[in-house]
Amino acid sequence: MKVSICLFVVIFLFGCKKAHEGISDCICVAKDTSDSIINITNPVFEIRDNQGFINYNCAEIEIAIASVTDSTGNESCENLVDVKCISNKTYSLKLANKLHYTSTKFKEINSTDESDKRFLMNELKANSKQIFELSIDKQREIVSIKKFEK
Template identity: 35%
Template sequence: MKSTLFLFAIFILFSCNEKKEYSPSKILSNCECDNTLKTDSVLYSTQIHKDRRQNSINFNCATVEKAIASMIDLNGNNEYCKNIYDIKCKSSKNENLILSNEFTYYPDEIMNREMNNADSQKLFFRELRADNQFYKFEMNSKREIIRITKIK
């Protein structure tokens, strides 16, 4: 019985992995996004820069695994779901897509606040200055970006 408990304790001790942390240097750069650049689709991106000549952005695609976690506050109340993203790789190839004139930006902090499109667009372009940001793009049938969500 003691040996079973000892083996069980050893199993639990070694079954826990170290916490994964996002590190830009650990992300692989061998994925491409040619098959995700379709109409009415969703894609993930990084290294975003606004194209000054036209209403478009340049970016690199990213492959992301998504999971959903159930979260609660410290008191055990207010249960909610949270998306957890694990970035597997990012493309080394630059892509370009046109921004819809009415695109909407959703950073996590204002998801539940009312904000008009003009304000959300200004906020998006201000936040583009920061490096190592990841975003989810949603496109319409014209292959224009209509919704941008910041991923943390």
């Protein structure tokens, strides 16, 4: 009896390991011609042929909103992000010439400006394990990046 219980516990723990890591073949977004939004992680900024690109892994997430009250009674809303799945395939999308970046602050970025490129590169590198939301236009270019705060 003890052996069967131990065996069940071991199987349960090993069965949960893969789901807990959440790394698999998540389905990204279909290659269509409409505007779309995708969630990503592990972003890497890259320049090819004087164009900015972001290489990334897709992430399937669920977002809940929680009302939080601090010790002084001030109430605010916060996103609770639950990562369901992270793709093991790396994708790449081109940055639009002008795009919006939102974190705790909003910043308009000109992807052809060197200081804006450095800002975006440093921001993505410093937050590579965070979840980001990309808005993509009909030309399959990134027009907006939003960082989910954890």
